[in-house]
Amino acid sequence: MEINFLALITAAVSALVIGFVWYNPKVFGTAWMKAAEMTEEQIKGGNMAKIFGLALLFAFLLAFALQFITIHQTGAMGMVGGDPSQALPSYDAFMADYGNAFRTFKHGALHGTIAGIFIALPIIGTNALFERKGAKYIFINSGYWIVTLAIMGGIVCGWQ
Incomplete structure (x- = not known):
């Protein structure tokens, strides 16, 4: 099983595309700015090349991790130490039977959603509590990551 870098890059870019829509002022952007206590001047004052470049890098790292989720x-590859050429014949038989099992967009989206709810939400929620942010802040940001991880998981899993 090889790493599909095109799928990983596409999944990473999808995070930015979803963010452009999600945080648009006509969707959740205005509510997020208020909940995050951000102003137009603060947003415009940022180094956008650095912000989007790092956001893309972080999204790529998430896409990479989503392969394993x-x-x-x-x-199965981990069970043979990552080197299928050193595996017992039963590994080849298993992969022949199940090598493409559950490799769909739908299945990846399910696991991405689960990751969003059980990983992203608790992290964002904990940080928000200590930052003294409200529920609206938690739900807007967590909602973004739940949807984004669902789409990213679907892309990573379904694109063979």
Whole structure:
């Protein structure tokens, strides 16, 4: 099983595209700015090349990690030490039977959603509590990551 870098890059870019829509003032942008206590001047004062460049890098890292959450066959490869050429014949038989099992957009989106709810939400929620942010801040940001991880998981898992 090889790493599909085109799928990872596409999934990473999808995070930015979803963010452009999600944080648009006509969607959740205005509510997010208020909940985050951000002003137009603060937003315009940022180094956008640095912000979007790092956001893309972080999204790529998330897409890379999502392979291990959404593609069950990576677990089988881990069981043989990552080198299928050193595996017992039963590994080849298993992969012949199940090598493409559950490799769909729908399945990846399910696992991405689960990751969003059980990983992103608690992290964002904990940080928000200590930053003294309200529920609206938590739900806007967590909602973004739940939707984004669902789409990213679908892309990573379904694109073979």
